[in-house]
Each structure stands twice: as structure tokens, then as C-alpha cells.
Amino acid sequence: MADVLVRFFSRLGAPFTDALLKLGFAGRFFVAILRHSPTSLLRFSLTMREIWFAGVLSVLIIGVSGLFIGMVLALQGYDTLVRFGASSSLGILVALSLVRELGPVVGALLFASRAGSAITAEIGLMKATEQLSAMEMMAVNPIARVVAPRFWGGVISMPLLAAMFSAMGIIGGYLVGVQLLGLDSGSFWSQMQSAVDFRLDVINGVIKSIFFGIAVSLIAVFEGYDATPTAEGVSGATTRTVVTSALVILGLDVILTAFMFRGV
Amino acid sequence: MPSAAVVELDEVRFAYGESDVLRDVSFKVARGEVVAIMGGSGSGKTTLLKLIGGQLQASAGHVRVDGEDVASLKEAALYRLRSKLGMLFQFGALFTDLSVFENVAFPLRERTALPESVIRDLVLMKLQAVGLRGAAQLMPNELSGGMARRVALARAIALDPLVMLYDEPFTGLDPISLAVTGKLIRELNDALGSASVIVTHDVAESLAIVDRVVFLADGVIVAQGTPDEVRASTHPFVKQFINGEPDGPVPFHRQATPLAAELGLERAHG
Amino acid sequence: MKRGLIDFWVGLFVAAGIVALLFLAFKVSSTSMLVASDTYTLSANFENIGGLKTRAPIKSSGVVIGRVTGIIFDPHTYMAKVSFAIDKRYQFSRDTSAAILTSGLLGEQYIGLEPGADDRMLEEGGRITITSSAVVLEQLISRFLFSKAQEGGNGAEGGGTAATEPKSNHAVEK
Numbered sequence: 001m002a003d004v005l006v007r008f009f010s011r012l013g014a015p016f017t018d019a020l021l022k023l024g025f026a027g028r029f030f031v032a033i034l035r036h037s038p039t040s041l042l043r044f045s046l047t048m049r050e051i052w053f054a055g056v057l058s059v060l061i062i063g064v065s066g067l068f069i070g071m072v073l074a075l076q077g078y079d080t081l082v083r084f085g086a087s088s089s090l091g092i093l094v095a096l097s098l099v100r101e102l103g104p105v106v107g108a109l110l111f112a113s114r115a116g117s118a119i120t121a122e123i124g125l126m127k128a129t130e131q132l133s134a135m136e137m138m139a140v141n142p143i144a145r146v147v148a149p150r151f152w153g154g155v156i157s158m159p160l161l162a163a164m165f166s167a168m169g170i171i172g173g174y175l176v177g178v179q180l181l182g183l184d185s186g187s188f189w190s191q192m193q194s195a196v197d198f199r200l201d202v203i204n205g206v207i208k209s210i211f212f213g214i215a216v217s218l219i220a221v222f223e224g225y226d227a228t229p230t231a232e233g234v235s236g237a238t239t240r241t242v243v244t245s246a247l248v249i250l251g252l253d254v255i256l257t258a259f260m261f262r263g264v
Numbered sequence: 265m266p267s268a269a270v271v272e273l274d275e276v277r278f279a280y281g282e283s284d285v286l287r288d289v290s291f292k293v294a295r296g297e298v299v300a301i302m303g304g305s306g307s308g309k310t311t312l313l314k315l316i317g318g319q320l321q322a323s324a325g326h327v328r329v330d331g332e333d334v335a336s337l338k339e340a341a342l343y344r345l346r347s348k349l350g351m352l353f354q355f356g357a358l359f360t361d362l363s364v365f366e367n368v369a370f371p372l373r374e375r376t377a378l379p380e381s382v383i384r385d386l387v388l389m390k391l392q393a394v395g396l397r398g399a400a401q402l403m404p405n406e407l408s409g410g411m412a413r414r415v416a417l418a419r420a421i422a423l424d425p426l427v428m429l430y431d432e433p434f435t436g437l438d439p440i441s442l443a444v445t446g447k448l449i450r451e452l453n454d455a456l457g458s459a460s461v462i463v464t465h466d467v468a469e470s471l472a473i474v475d476r477v478v479f480l481a482d483g484v485i486v487a488q489g490t491p492d493e494v495r496a497s498t499h500p501f502v503k504q505f506i507n508g509e510p511d512g513p514v515p516f517h518r519q520a521t522p523l524a525a526e527l528g529l530e531r532a533h534g
Numbered sequence: 535m536k537r538g539l540i541d542f543w544v545g546l547f548v549a550a551g552i553v554a555l556l557f558l559a560f561k562v563s564s565t566s567m568l569v570a571s572d573t574y575t576l577s578a579n580f581e582n583i584g585g586l587k588t589r590a591p592i593k594s595s596g597v598v599i600g601r602v603t604g605i606i607f608d609p610h611t612y613m614a615k616v617s618f619a620i621d622k623r624y625q626f627s628r629d630t631s632a633a634i635l636t637s638g639l640l641g642e643q644y645i646g647l648e649p650g651a652d653d654r655m656l657e658e659g660g661r662i663t664i665t666s667s668a669v670v671l672e673q674l675i676s677r678f679l680f681s682k683a684q685e686g687g688n689g690a691e692g693g694g695t696a697a698t699e700p701k702s703n704h705a706v707e708k
Contacts, residue, residue: 099558131360136346139343164551
């Protein structure tokens with residue numbers, strides 16, 4: 001009987017201790033990245049290349065998704081608002097949803113699946129093909145040379161991508177609302193301007209996307225560095241990057257939103 | 265050997281968790297020497313190289329490279345020591361996002377502050393030494409396995425290392441590439457005046473180029489000697505290894521419960 | 535990918551990101567006047583603030599001139615103490631009155647300032663003493679029904695001033 005209980009609790013506890021151990025490793029890894037960041041940021045061309053990989057190559061998917069989401073928001077929002085005779089508030093609806101929530105959150109989710117997975121796969125494969133070991137043996141620290149530039153490339157790219165997502169979404173909303181549904185262009189923009197606050201809405205959205213950028217980049221480089229150096233291990237790590245990033249983004253979003261928009 | 269040992273292992277023990285991978289391993293390699301470490305798969309050969317490179321730390325005993333105890337070094341000192349080491353990985357481990365030229369230039373760019381023109385000359389010289397100057401602008405995925413190995417060799421010798429470590433340099437090569445690689449290892453060692461440690465299980469090729477062979481089985485040194493001594497050896501393990509006999513001191517079967525018991529034909533006792 | 539080309543694209547990317555942020559800053563949103571150096575703070579006590587929230591606009595003649603910065607319940611006077619920041623460019627006389635108004639029938643609530651005739655101006659930390667509380671819809675309806683009922687019983691005293699009479703309180707100026 002006692003034996004069964006012991007086994008039951010061990011099985012129950014194992015995932016928690018594993019998760020906690022991994023969290024501990026990730027924390028130490030984060031510290032190591034920060035410690036090696038000055039050297040890699042001084043050689044900015046390394047980070048430049050990663051901004052190109054994580055940022056520039058994600059522009060298309062971010063821009064197009066933003067545009068479509070803005071259009072859908074306008075179509076759906078118009079349908080609801082017109083029942084209350086408030087269709088001129090469409091601009092507010094589109095802009096506030098994008099700037100506060102959808103831009104940072106959906107932008108980060110897309111970023112995790114487009115750039116985060118690529119970063120994990122790249123670092124994981126470098127590990128599997130002993131490139132990281134080779135670097136270490138050439139007296140070059142792979143955290144400084146490989147991991148830190150990718151981390152910072154992601155952190156720098158994310159807020160810019162989120163802003164592009166929001167801007168494209170608002171343009172999409174404008175195209176549908178004003179050009180397609182025939183709302184007045186002047187009231188669309190002026191209502192939006194009077195309801196969206198720069199500091200409270202736009203800046204808070206940017207702060208969110210900075211947090212998401214740090215979280216996604218850290219998860220991506222950590223999963224890559226921690227991957228089992230086999231084909232299977234790398235593919236598993238890539239999947240984990242996308243899944244963990246999505247959960248962390250949404251969880252962080254709840255916490256950050258609760259802090260930012262409390263009582264307003 | 266008259267000259268001082270640059271690699272020295274002194275009663276080294278290494279354990280992954282409970283089980284010992286290496287036990288009481290002691291040997292020395294002097295300048296100008298090429299030493300082969302031979303043993304079956306899983307005998308702890310690669311672990312030995314990682315101990316010398318400081319990527320792993322011995323559980324007991326001392327690993328000294330150029331007189332310095334590897335385990336006692338702080339990160340910065342370890343990195344300084346590593347710039348005296350060159351290592352050739354099993355499949356080359358070339359950086360796939362850099363061209364052949366940039367791969368060879370990598371240690372020079374990272375570890376020295378040489379001007380671009382000097383780096384260019386050095387890289388071309390190293391590539392010339394391995395006969396691949398013509399491949400400088402290719403990407404690693406455009407190279408054959410043998411060529412990739414030679415580029416990796418050029419990269420490993422870029423900083424003129426004191427000690428060269430080779431991890432299975434002959435695996436997966438056709439007979440010509442194999443002979444070329446063997447010849448290169450010997451020539452480079454003599455030209456640089458370095459000490460080389462080759463981990464391998466390729467008997468014929470390594471006996472042709474090395475000065476000394478150390479046999480490793482189950483984490484202990486079972487025999488060592490010059491190629492001639494090895495060929496004449498009557499040691500059962502050495503004989504089995506050199507002649508490639510399937511059964512001998514190294515059993516064909518991995519230790520397991522008796523087959524009959526495992527298949528349930530016989531009630532396992534206890 | 536050549537080094538120079540990467541630099542070019544990254545430069546373009548960063549520029550596009552900054553343009554997007556500027557678009558959000560200037561075309562999509564407006565900056566609230568909450569920068570401490572450009573505003574001065576006033577306060578006013580109200581009997582009932584209705585649905586007024588922090589950050590609600592302060593308007594005079596319909597123009598936004600400031601924001602509500604804080605709402606607390608004052609346990610000594612049993613009234614709501616509302617503090618708000620006003621743009622330094624706009625000065626108000628000491629006998630200015632403040633009323634909590636609603637834009638439209640169901641719109642957001644804001645504070646309307648009606649300037650007086652005094653020569654002395656309100657300064658940082660000053661208090662507006664003539665205030666009129668929010669109109670609470672339920673009270674309005676109940677008063678309306680009450681007066682209708684009275685009208686039915688007693689025709690002479692119809693109308694009733696209760697609904698629109700401002701709840702003024704002339705406290706001592708600080």
C-alpha cells in the first residue's frame with residue numbers, strides 16, 4: 001500500500017521537479033547570456049545578422065497578418081457597432097484592440113513560430129554537429145559568439161515587429177471601414193485619436209512586446225542550447241519552443257495587462 | 265622520448281554518475297610525437313580527448329597540458345590554454361553558415377587582432393597545406409566528407425597549436441582520402457613540432473603514421489607500445505583488436521541475464 | 535548574404551519599425567497632458583461623482599484642457615475629493631465653478647469648468663469651491679416620477695426645482 005502511494009506521489013512530483021530544474025537552468029543560462037552580452041554587443045555586426053534573420057525575414061508574415069487581422073476586426077466590429085448606431089467608433093475599436101493586445105500578442109506568437117523555431121533549430125543543429133564544441137575548443141565561448149547575438153537580435157526585433165503589426169492592422173481597418181464600408185475618414189481618425197492615449201495604450205503595448213521579445217528569445221536560444229544533439233532532439237526542441245513561447249506569452253499578457261490597465 | 269611531455273595524464277579517473285568511464289589512466293605525449301589511443305566503441309576514448317581539452321573535468325587524478333593542470337584553471341585561463349590546442353572533430357564540425365575561407369579565418373579573427381591582409385595570407389597558407397586553396401570560396405555543404413575533414417584540419421592548425429587532438433579522423437573516408445588524411449596528420453605534426461593525440465579504431469592507417477599506440481578497454485589502459493611492438497604483441501586484447509577477431513577478451517555479447525531466463529524458458533533465480 | 539546588404543536591410547527594417555511607432559504616436563493616439571512640468575494641479579470636492587474615473591477629461595467650453603489625476607473619499611467632509619491636472623497655458627479665476635457632466639445621454643463623464651469674474655487666479659494646489667455633482671440617472675427619474683405624482687395631487691406646486699438645482703457648497707477657501 002505504502003509502496004503504491006510512494007510511486008503515485010513520485011509520478012505526480014516528477015514533472016514538477018523536472019520543470020523546476022529546467023527553470024533553474026534557464027535562469028542560470030539567462031544570467032550567462034547577460035554576462036557575455038557586452039562583448040557580443042560591442043561586435044554589433046553579429047547582432048546585426050541576427051536582426052536580419054529574426055526581424056527582416058519576419059516582416060512579410062507580420063505585415064500581412066496584421067493587415068488581415070485589422071480588416072477582420074473592422075468587418076466584425078462594424079457589424080456589432082452599427083446595431084448601436086456607433087459605427088463611427090470603429091476606429092477606436094480597431095486601434096485599441098491592436099495597440100493594446102493583438103499587436104504585441106499575435107505579433108509575438110507569429111514571431112515565436114517564425115523566428116523562435118528557426119533560432120532553436122539552428123542552435124540545436126550546431127550543437128548536434130559539434131559546431132558548439134568546436135567553438136569551445138577554439139577558445140571561443142559559444143554563449144558569447146552564438147547565443148547572445150541571437151538573443152539580442154530577437155529582443156530588438158520584437159517591439160519593432162509588434163509596432164508594424166499594429167500599424168498595418170490599423171491601415172487594414174481603415175481600408176475596410178472607410179474605403180469599403182463608407183465611414184467618414186475624418187471621424188474615423190479623430191475618434192481614434194481622442195480615445196487612444198499615447199502613454200497608456202501605445203507605450204504599454206510597446207512595453208508588453210519588449211517583455212514578449214525577451215521571453216521568446218530566451219526560450220528559443222535555451223531550447224536550442226539544451227536540445228538533445230540528435231535529429232529527434234532538435235525537432236522536439238523546436239516544437240517546445242513554439243508551445244512554451246505561446247503559453248508564456250499568453251500568461252505574461254494576463255499579468256502585464258492586470259498591472260497596466262488596473263482601475264482604468 | 266627526450267623532450268618534455270606536453271600532455272600528461274596522471275592516474276585519471278572519470279565517472280558519469282555511478283559508473284566509471286576511465287580508471288587510473290596515465291600516459292604522456294611529448295613534442296613531435298603522434299600517439300594513437302585505440303579501443304572499441306564506448307571504451308572512453310572521446311572522453312579522454314574532452315578531458316585534455318578541459319570540456320570535462322576528471323573525477324580524480326590530474327590532466328596537465330603544457331605543464332598546467334586543466335582542472336584547476338579558471339575560465340579565462342582555460343581559454344588561453346585552449347588557444348594552444350587544436351582539435352579535429354569526427355565530422356569536421358565546420359560552421360555551416362560560413363564559407364571555407366571564413367571557417368579557417370574564424371579562430372584568427374576571434375583570437376587575434378591581425379590585420380585583414382595577414383589573415384588572408386595565413387588562411388590561404390593553411391588551405392594550401394591541406395591542398396584545398398582552390399576551395400576557399402565554397403560553402404561547407406558543397407564539400408565531400410574528405411574535403412570537409414581537411415578544411416577542418418586547416419582550421420584546427422590556424423593558430424599553430426602546440427597540441428593537436430583528433431577525434432576519429434579516419435571514420436567514413438574512402439581509401440584515398442584516408443591515406444591523404446593520415447599523411448597530413450603526420451606531416452603537420454612534424455612541420456609544427458606539435459604533439460598529436462589521435463583517437464581512432466582504424467588499425468592499419470594509424471599504425472602506419474604513429475609513434476606509439478595506447479590500447480584502452482573498459483576505461484583502463486591494457487597495453488601500449490610502438491607500432492612494431494604492437495604488431496608483435498601476444499597480448500590477447502591487442503591481438504584480437506589488430507586482427508579484428510569477433511570474439512576474444514572483448515566478448516561478442518554485452519553482459520546480460522542468461523538468454524534462456526530472459527526469454528522466460530527458465531525461471532530467473534532471485 | 536553580403537555584410538553590406540545585411541546592414542542595408544536591417545537599417546530599412548529599423549526605419550520601418552520607427553515609422554510604425556511614429557504612426558501609432560501621431561496618427562493613432564494623442565498624448566495626454568500628464569507631464570508634470572506643463573500642468574498645475576487643482577482639486578474640488580463633490581457630493582457625488584457618479585461614474586467619473588481617473589484620466590477623465592477636464593473641459594472648458596468643450597475643449598479638453600486637462601485630466602483627472604486622482605479620486606479619493608475624504609473621511610472628514612464625507613465627500614469625494616477629485617484632483618486634476620490642468621494645462622499651464624490655461625488660467626482660471628478663483629470663483630470658477632466645476633460640474634460633472636456627461637457627453638451625450640450615455641457617454642463618458644467629464645468635468646466642465648465655468649470661469650468666473652474674479653481677478654485673482656487659481657494657483658498650484660488650489661481648490662475650486664463651487665461644484666455641482668454628477669446627475670445620477672436613477673435619481674433624476676425618481677424625482678421626475680415624484681413630481682409627476684405631486685402634480686397629479688397638487689397642481690399648484692408642479693415642476694419642482696430639485697432635479698436641476700446644483701448641489702453647491704460654499705466651503706472656506708484655502
